[in-house]
Each structure stands twice: as structure tokens, then as C-alpha cells.
Amino acid sequence: MSKLRIVHVGCGSISDSWFSVLKGRKDIELVALVDIDRDNANEKKAKYGFQCEVYTDYQLAINELKPDVVIDNTIPKMHHLISTYALDNNCDVLTEKPLADTIEHALLVKKKAKETKKNVIVMQNRRYLSKLHGLKSIIDNQNVGDIDSVHASFFTEAHFGGFRDRMSNPLILEMAVHTFDQARYITGLDPVSVYCNEYNSSTSWYDGNASASCIFEMENNVIFTYNGSWTAKGNLTSWESEWRVNCNKGAAYWDGFNEPWYEIIDESEKNEAFPTKYNRSTIESPTIMEEHAGCINEMIDSLINGKKAQTDVSDNIKSLAMVMGSIMSAESHKKIYIKDIL
């Protein structure tokens, strides 16, 4: 079988996570690296020893090289432009999150993917985590019964510099999409509505709001709450968030670092008013290919085998809708229904 010919656009910091995986695939050929800053592309070409062209204009690279696949690792406001151009030129697209910078742009990409019968698949590396799969297995195996509510906390101190410092909604658009997507993944439920309050801490170094609290109603009347900040000054959580899942027979928990566990009431507990005796069972999480490697390999395998990837635009747009609904809610101070924006 002939190799998939790939043009890779955007050679900044996250591209290392892609190149280290792409380098190991024998069924692909990287035909060009593209970056508006030629030095960035040249630096990665030398670092990974790629034998490929270097361009500064992605349209020129696509027109001249006619690749099968375009990978987009550029900044969010470019994503819909590169995706739609690639689709119009008969290419499948593998893009870094977020799918797009607005819901209108995301819907445009989804429509064009359908029209051209091509794939757009989005990087959601934080659903490819062994211990998140462990947490999901507690829910799937009904160890604690049916879900009532899910609660994620995300508190880190992040000084990236660069485009994030100037964005309007850095935490929600750049980071929370991971946590929202994880919530959909572990529950298997889609969002119904959201109310969000965005804010900036007094010492924030971000122009836009870098903290937020969101309440989602999910399918089956399940509540998902998210509390997050990129400007925490201590008591940091993992970047995968800290998770609590309250169910009708017990509760599951993952601190974001160690193996997840669940607790159910001890049968010997006599205090019905204020019980405190619970039995804890810790899960041994499955071994999986994690993070970018897990997602990129599924993306490429799905193109080769013609099987839809789990982060295909048709599904991933629901995680993005949670992001865009949150921003709309924060701006309007109103509850937003996801069906009204998708």
C-alpha cells in the first residue's frame, strides 16, 4: 500500500509531540513542513532528520505537493482556514485542538468535511490516559451505579507567554476543551445546557479571563460542574483535573495522579443519619497508548482502515460546543442550550 503523504503546518512547541510519533510510522511520508517562520520549520526538520520540503505558505505547499493529509499545528484562529482549504484540495485533516475558534467556523468545517467526504479529526490527547480509562471502567462496570453528577477541578499556574496571554477566553478555549471532552468521554453523555461565570484573578497575567466556573446539564439529567484556573497560586491539581463522580450506589474518584478508586457504604454501618464507614476499592487501570501517541495512531489508523476516529469532527464539535456555550453564557449571563448553537 502506498504511504500517506503529509504536509505538516505549524512547527511550534506542540509539534514535537506530533513529530516524535510520526517519525515512527512506516506508512506515512512527511513531504513538507510549513511555518510562517521558516526558522521554526528548518529547526524541526534538522531535529528529526526529515527529508522534506520547507514552505512558509500552506496553500502553496498543498497546491504544489498535493498531499493526502494536512496536519494543522497552528494557532486556533487559523484552524478553520487551513481545514477548509485542505478539504477543498482533496485532503484529510488532522488538527490540533480546538477544532475552531468560533462555533460558526466549526460548523463550516463540519459541513465541508461532509460535502467533500473527507475526514477532519481533532487532537484530544487527554482522553488517551490510562487512569482516565480506569475511572471510566468504574462507571461502565456499574461498580457505583448510575451517575448523578460529575465534578472536575483544574487549578494550575501556567505562564506560557505568546498567543494565550492575548486571547479573550484563554482557559475556556485553550484548556477547558480537554476537560469538557474528558467529561463526555467518561460519562458517554452529551451536553444539554451550560451556565458559566468567567473571571480573572487579581494577579492574572492574562488579558482575557483565565478562570471559570461552569455548570452543565448533560443527558439523563446528569450535572457536570467545572472549576478551573490557570492562575492558581498553590494547591495545584494535575493537568488532567481532579475528578469526583457521584452515583446512586457509591462514588468514584480520581485525583489526576494516582490510580482511581470508588467507595460504597460498608454493610456494617449503623449510622443512617451521618454514615462515615465506606469500603474503598482501588482500580488497576488498563495499559493503553497514551496522550498524543494514542490519538495520532488512532487518527492515522482510521484514515487507512476507513473507520471513524472517536475524535472525528462530527463528534468533537459537541466538546467544542461546550466551550462556545460557556463563553456565550459568560458574556450574556444566561444559561445557553447547546441545541441552539449546534
Ligand SMILES: NC(=O)c1ccc[n+]([C@@H]2O[C@H](COP(=O)([O-])OP(=O)(O)OC[C@H]3O[C@@H](n4cnc5c(N)ncnc54)[C@H](O)[C@@H]3O)[C@@H](O)[C@H]2O)c1
Ligand atoms: N493537545 C495539547 O495538549 C496541546 C498543547 C499545547 C498546544 N496545543 C494546541 O496546538 C496549537 C499550537 O500551539 P503551540 O503551543 O504549538 O503554539 P506555538 O505558538 O508554539 O506554535 C504555533 C506555530 O504555528 C505557526 N503559525 C502560525 N500561523 C501560521 C500560518 N498561518 N501558517 C503556518 N504556520 C503558522 C507559528 O509560527 C508557530 O511556529 C494550538 O491550537 C494549541 O491549542 C495543544
